[in-house]
Amino acid sequence: MRIALFLTCLVDAVVPAAGKATVELLERLGHEVVFPPGQTCCGQMHVNTGYPGEALPLIRRYVETFEPYEAVVAPSGSCVGSVRHQHAAVASGDPALAARAAAVAARTYELSEFLVDVLGVTDVGASYPHRVTYHPTCHSLRLLRVGDKPLRLLREVRGLDLVELPGAEECCGFGGTFAVKNADTSTAMLADKMRAVLDTRAEVCAASDSSCLLHIGGGLSRLRTGVRTVHLAEILASREGS
Amino acid sequence: MTVFLGLPRADPESHLHGAPFPQAARAAIADTQLRRNLGNATATIRAKRARVVGEVPDWAALRAAGAAIKDDTLARLPELLVQLEEAVTARGGTVHWARDATEANRIVTALVQATGADEVVKVKSMATQEIGLNEALEAAGIAAWETDLAELIVQLGHDTPSHILVPAIHRNRAEIREIFLREMGRVGLPAPADLTDSPPALADAARRHLRQKFLDARVAISGANFAVASTGTLSVVESEGNGRMCITLPRTLITVMGIEKLVPTWQDLEVFLQLLPRSSTGERMNPYTSMWSGAVEGQEFHLVLLDNGRTAVLSDPEGRAALRCIRCSACLNVCPVYERTGGHAYGSIYPGPIGAVLSPQMTGPSQNSTLPYASSLCGACYDACPVAIDIPSMLVHLRSQVPHPAAERAVMRSVAYAMGSPRRWAVALAVSKAGRLLGRRRGRLSTLPPPLSGWTSSRDLPLPPAESFRDWWTRTHGDGS
Ligand code: SF4
Numbered sequence: 001m002r003i004a005l006f007l008t009c010l011v012d013a014v015v016p017a018a019g020k021a022t023v024e025l026l027e028r029l030g031h032e033v034v035f036p037p038g039q040t041c042c043g044q045m046h047v048n049t050g051y052p053g054e055a056l057p058l059i060r061r062y063v064e065t066f067e068p069y070e071a072v073v074a075p076s077g078s079c080v081g082s083v084r085h086q087h088a089a090v091a092s093g094d095p096a097l098a099a100r101a102a103a104v105a106a107r108t109y110e111l112s113e114f115l116v117d118v119l120g121v122t123d124v125g126a127s128y129p130h131r132v133t134y135h136p137t138c139h140s141l142r143l144l145r146v147g148d149k150p151l152r153l154l155r156e157v158r159g160l161d162l163v164e165l166p167g168a169e170e171c172c173g174f175g176g177t178f179a180v181k182n183a184d185t186s187t188a189m190l191a192d193k194m195r196a197v198l199d200t201r202a203e204v205c206a207a208s209d210s211s212c213l214l215h216i217g218g219g220l221s222r223l224r225t226g227v228r229t230v231h232l233a234e235i236l237a238s239r240e241g242s
Numbered sequence: 243m244t245v246f247l248g249l250p251r252a253d254p255e256s257h258l259h260g261a262p263f264p265q266a267a268r269a270a271i272a273d274t275q276l277r278r279n280l281g282n283a284t285a286t287i288r289a290k291r292a293r294v295v296g297e298v299p300d301w302a303a304l305r306a307a308g309a310a311i312k313d314d315t316l317a318r319l320p321e322l323l324v325q326l327e328e329a330v331t332a333r334g335g336t337v338h339w340a341r342d343a344t345e346a347n348r349i350v351t352a353l354v355q356a357t358g359a360d361e362v363v364k365v366k367s368m369a370t371q372e373i374g375l376n377e378a379l380e381a382a383g384i385a386a387w388e389t390d391l392a393e394l395i396v397q398l399g400h401d402t403p404s405h406i407l408v409p410a411i412h413r414n415r416a417e418i419r420e421i422f423l424r425e426m427g428r429v430g431l432p433a434p435a436d437l438t439d440s441p442p443a444l445a446d447a448a449r450r451h452l453r454q455k456f457l458d459a460r461v462a463i464s465g466a467n468f469a470v471a472s473t474g475t476l477s478v479v480e481s482e483g484n485g486r487m488c489i490t491l492p493r494t495l496i497t498v499m500g501i502e503k504l505v506p507t508w509q510d511l512e513v514f515l516q517l518l519p520r521s522s523t524g525e526r527m528n529p530y531t532s533m534w535s536g537a538v539e540g541q542e543f544h545l546v547l548l549d550n551g552r553t554a555v556l557s558d559p560e561g562r563a564a565l566r567c568i569r570c571s572a573c574l575n576v577c578p579v580y581e582r583t584g585g586h587a588y589g590s591i592y593p594g595p596i597g598a599v600l601s602p603q604m605t606g607p608s609q610n611s612t613l614p615y616a617s618s619l620c621g622a623c624y625d626a627c628p629v630a631i632d633i634p635s636m637l638v639h640l641r642s643q644v645p646h647p648a649a650e651r652a653v654m655r656s657v658a659y660a661m662g663s664p665r666r667w668a669v670a671l672a673v674s675k676a677g678r679l680l681g682r683r684r685g686r687l688s689t690l691p692p693p694l695s696g697w698t699s700s701r702d703l704p705l706p707p708a709e710s711f712r713d714w715w716t717r718t719h720g721d722g723s
Binding site: 007009011012013014015016017019020023035037038039040041045046047048049050051052054055057058061085086138139141142143169170171173174175176177178179180181182183184185186187188189190214215217218219221222 | 263638671
């Protein structure tokens with residue numbers, strides 16, 4: 001299958017490893033990955049902060065860039081959530097654009113959804129001999145309803161010791177600009193999430209949203225806990241020790 | 243002559259705004275006792291609610307029915323309110339219409355004064371808190387006694403409620419004991435000197451104190467959970483029975499009700515009497531459901547229908563579903579922001595996720611511009627809401643209506659501009675690499691300049707990558723794609 005990668009602005013700017021891993025994984029599974037160079041951002045930050053007018057050109061760009069492809073995959077639950085739940089609504093003033101946005105949104109997938117629902121695989125042939133706990137992230141859980149798909153993928157990874165995260169479904173406190181506008185509340189939520197991660201004694205906290213990982217990882221790093229945050233794609237792409 | 247074309251917003255006397263949320267939240271978060279009280283209480287009630295909701299096989303259908311009934315009601319609100327007025331009047335009650343808090347307070351005060359009473363007993367009511375009725379009565383020399391246990395604790399503690407359903411959620415038993423000992427004697431029957439902080443002892447002290455109030459009272463003031471338009475029936479749903487004492491004992495009953503509390507028919511109540519107790523207290527059924535239609539013999543009944551910004555909410559197609567709210571407080575109990583900050587941080591008597599929506603809607607968004615941001619948009623509130631109010635989407639909608647700080651607007655615009663073309667975006671990414679030189683520690687960034695300094699107050703940021711994804715892609719896959 002020919003798959004278009006939507007990298008997302010955050011992965012592009014800060015954590016390209018998640019993007020590279022997504023490419024390597026999909027290619028290893030025998031698919032052709034393309035990177036449409038016209039892409040920039042889904043516009044979620046602007047919509048969610050109250051700037052739908054500024055987001056509109058970004059949404060148009062997203063639609064025009066990805067319209068030609070039969071499937072679009074992004075290593076981010078929240079960006080896919082925005083594409084599916086916000087694009088058509090924000091573009092409602094331009095019904096033609098809104099209809100096109102809805103059509104592209106229906107072909108845009110978060111990585112774990114794409115692997116399990118579209119490609120029908122749970123064993124991606126990965127090997128990752130570490131103790132890992134998984135944070136499901138709010139937008140993957142409640143906007144996309146990915147359910148246990150990420151866990152089903154992780155359970156098939158050789159050598160991986162998956163430990164349950166207490167209070168997994170609780171928000172980590174990132175919330176986009178929430179982390180900056182309400183820094184104290186965000187930090188209080190983060191503190192509880194970090195405590196839960198540390199309680200698992202995992203070496204790695206994984207998720208499929210780079211933004212949440214950046215937040216949790218940033219806190220864990222500040223406290224010098226030694227626990228790493230890793231994107232789901234990086235684990236699934238890994239052949240470590242095999 | 244001036245022609246008034248807009249809809250009235252909640253007037254300034256309303257208890258719907260306070261300090262900006264981030265500042266108020268900071269103070270609450272620093273209070274570790276408060277955080278512990280809140281964390282324990284919300285965790286307990288969350289678990290109870292999940293259990294009893296889980297045992298209803300058709301919960302999803304009930305929830306959809308609740309939403310549909312309320313939407314139908316809102317679509318026909320003017321006609322249904324007139325129907326309610328006719329039915330209440332036909333049964334010997336008197337209906338009053340109040341545009342805002344000032345008008346409602348004036349009506350209620352005059353009604354109490356007409357009876358000659360200088361004391362009233364109150365059933366727990368959000369509507370009367372919203373309009374600041376107790377304060378208005380006090381200014382007129384009338385003492386209003388709260389009879390709900392938690393409200394009593396709040397009132398005696400000279401405090402304000404911090405939760406819709408459990409107003410004293412922020413207090414623990416030891417604090418309550420102290421309040422009872424200190425305050426009860428000043429306003430009525432004192433607490434026993436040997437009062438302990440065991441729940442039965444505290445409840446018993448409250449019971450004795452309140453009994454005297456019930457027996458003395460000639461006027462009662464209540465809110466209403468529901469009103470049935472076709473029969474003019476008002477309903478109060480509660481756990482302690484104190485509301486029923488207020489509704490039945492005094493000679494005059496005054497009910498203040500937001501105009502959205504309506505349901506069309508008696509049959510529609512069935513849905514809500516299942517949704518409400520399970521969502522709010524985590525009980526299968528609440529212990530006391532009182533219903534009355536108009537006045538009973540020997541009693542005078544007045545119904546005050548309150549707008550106070552509600553028709554303004556109704557006029558917004560993207561926001562009106564907030565009026566479906568049945569004040570169950572399920573959204574508060576699952577909200578991670580509420581759990582850390584408590585209700586006072588919201589500055590409004592409507593705290594938590596629904597308060598963050600409803601308060602700015604009722605006052606006008608510019609009066610409450612920080613509340614729509616008092617959420618991480620995690621969506622837990624939407625999942626918990628028994629009438630399926632999509633609170634996160636409404637918050638986002640409100641965020642587009644509040645006035646934005648100039649500096650933020652400039653940043654948002656320039657980021658959008660940079661993202662407007664891949665060429666400009668590539669330049670921005672190249673510039674961000676300069677960030678590799680900023681306050682580094684162990685290969686990570688630990689100091690960002692304002693307005694991003696909020697991030698680095700508690701978190702590091704990885705250094706921008708030495709090789710961007712695009713460069714990696716070109717190196718490994720070539721240019722064409
Ligand atoms: S918004 Fe929904 S969950 Fe929250 S109080 Fe209202 S009815 Fe209950």
